Amino acid sequence: MRYLPLTQEEQQEMLQSLGIDRVEDLFTAIPKEMRLDADLDLPAPLSEAELVRHFSELAEKNNDLKSSVSFLGAGSYDHLVPSMIKHIAGRGEFLTAYTPYQPEITQGVLQSIFEYQTLICELTGMEASNASMYDGASALAEAALMACAATRRELVVLPSSLHPEWQDVVKLYLKSQDVSIAYLPYHEKTGVVDAKAFDGIPWSEAACVVVQQPNFFGLLENVASFKKVAKDNGALLVMAVDPISLSLLKSPGELGADIVVGDGQSLGNAMGFGGPSLGFLATSGTKLIRRMPGRVVGETVDTDGTRGYVLTLQTREQHIRREKATSNICSNQALNALIAAIYLSVMGKEGFKDVGYQCLQKANYMKERLIQVDGLSSPFSAPTFREFVIKGAVDWEEVNMRLAEHGFVGGLPLARFGLPELVLFSVTEARTKEEIDSFVNLLRGLIS
């Protein structure tokens, strides 16, 4: 095997030093009847060249979005990614390290996480961020549980305009701890939750109310009304945000959010069929900061007084508190958080603003062009950012297959979430006017 350096001679030497004849002698603690006597039923080994060929064949069976033009979003976005990111994040010192348990030789990872935490605080307007979590959906579930622990209440209020898969994840996490959920319907005309929906919720029992901004349909919710109802009832406001939108939108901190989560795929990470990504979680106030799940990096000094970074507030965590920990989470998504940090740094203050601005302009341009197509309309009236829903009595699955033949990946038909005739489009700064125009013209032809 090419990754095993042990030679026959060395193996003999080792066996001899142990006073045994065969490697099998090391496995006698395993009851004999449990030891396999045949090879595992797996394919024969491939050389590196064969492996590369095999993967190329697998990859060719997929329509990738480098060679097609995509308008899919719904939680995974095709943004421009500066070339330098893969070279820097791919350095072996980052790639092949583990959780920085020995801070004296892992300042690289620790400082990059400290910078990441600072960048997330800048975007969200919150005081503290953890070192990242699995993804946005699980970060939201953890935030809801954190709110329950902080308020000692056991009801979470979720908007039905939240991404359906995020709803599923939150539901499962909460159900496992016997926490109840109340749902806020969205208004069928605006597509966002209006204050009337707050009636009938037993607010005195609510640990938190969640709002996704922009919501699953790409629409901007009126967060101020969520804040008011939360504040009036001693519940926390949990915001699930799209980080790119924070280049333009008021920060959750300014809006009075208590906990903010989101998915960081759009910050320089590959779509990768949905993973890996990272979930971020940020909060304010000592009480909530000490209830955060996950790893956290803090600044300190060494014995010479030199500034350095360490994992901190570890008494919240599973390896110390075991069943009393704030969560079972052990790892973070350090490499994806590093990518997000490099992305935000190289985009910088102005570049990041441009990304948000271009998404807004291009998405609006495409929305306006689509609703001019006969048979298509905009079903919701609330303002949009990078995504929007279009309505049309069209077999969208079929249309998408036809579009694929022309190198386009159409929007997401929402029939899979029980919303027939609706389709969700995403337009990032990576799309060009020419692509948008060609797409709209082609679509017009297909559905007329």
Add this chain to the structure above:
Amino acid sequence: MTTRKLVPLIFERSTPGRRGYRLPDLDVPEVPVTDLIPEEFLRDEAPALPEVSELEVVRHYTQLSRLNHGVDVGFYPLGSCTMKYNPRVHEDVTSLPGLASIHPYQPEETVQGALELMYNLGQYLAVISGLDVTTLQPAAGAHGELTGLMVIKAYHSQRGEGHRKEMIIPDSAHGTNPASCAMVGYKVVEVPSNDRGGVDVEALRGLVGPNTAGLMLTNPNTLGLFDENICEIAKIVHDAGGLLYYDGANANAIMGIARPGDMGFDVVHFNLHKTFSTPHGGGGPGAGPIVVREELAQFLPGPIVEKKGDQYVFVTPENSIGRVRSFYGNFLVYAKAYAYIRSHGPRGLRQVSETAVLHANYMMNKLKDVYHLPYDRTCMHEFVLSGVWQKEQGARTLDIAKRLLDYGYHAPTVYFPMVVDEAIMIEPTETEPKSTLDEFIDVMRRIAEEAKEDPKLLLEAPHNTPIKRLDESRAARHPVLRWEKA
């Protein structure tokens, strides 16, 4: 590692007006932002991101990387973490646009290659574990534990035995085991270890009962020891109506040699970033798929991939618990595990485990005269020493760990498992050459000498690292969790 200069924060390199990346010019007609978004929704000031050139960013992170130890830099015998070599070809093949640039909501017909990979990887993990059906959704080992426990809970509920809420866990278990139990509302019942480092079978017999949901076990356990009573343990738990959960953190010891399914386990999670060599990335991303027995497959999170004719399709199991994260898990991570399995084949995987176990025993045998070995028996892929002899001489395990940094090594896992006083847990892995093992043995012996002759050398270590010992209690007492402009 030689002493290297520390690096300022990226924010401290910022110069107002400097830019690192430019987008193409906007090519659609512009509309005033306030025509699109009500003014009260907009922020007054852009987030204060750094203003740096691309070169400055490249240098910054390159310099940071040089302050970091990784497997690529040197030996990393961090017990229970399986820090083996991460083949670079895996980075290449998973960067192909056909894998890295596909969207999770593309029509299934346009991502058949991805589904094929997922389907086959699920099959391979079933073969390796001796169980039946896989979900690739969990993003890490602890996430796999959580998922597995949710499945066990669903199983008992469906049988009208939702009152089974006690999960038995050995005192040597990883902290994630009890923490995962708490996440599903299970009560943790701790079973003590016997004098051979395994589960105390008689104690276990006394702990099971009508409320037993199951037992979580790592085998080989966190002492690096295979529990030879596993058949009896499985029988006791099953007879009591419980299920057996296998924490696959230590699966690097048994690939192709024994299978959790054959030992009686019903649910297994694998840490693909350990056993199957996907890079640890400084703390993640990992992947923690679980494999279950056929009768538990109905509860798995969905969707999972099935093969219908020559097409691969997503299917949600009949009584699925729901979802533990969005989309299909850490696809680009588990694709590397797939590559690892394909490049090793059945005999290669067996050789991996055999070599890992041989390496660990070789090192243990060469160190046990200078460090206390609490359980002196053949180990599996790792072993646990104790620093109690050195403690008497005035240097603790922490000091030994810090001294190792001076010699260019990452330290072993220390103070875990908690059942061993002053624990030093060493996992060499199979990918290290014998010369590295020998050098490390020499250094460990030299440090034992130093502890005897000059413990101060250890107490003040590390001496040669970019930074000295850091004040962790100060960090926790006065948390500074972000940079603020002075």
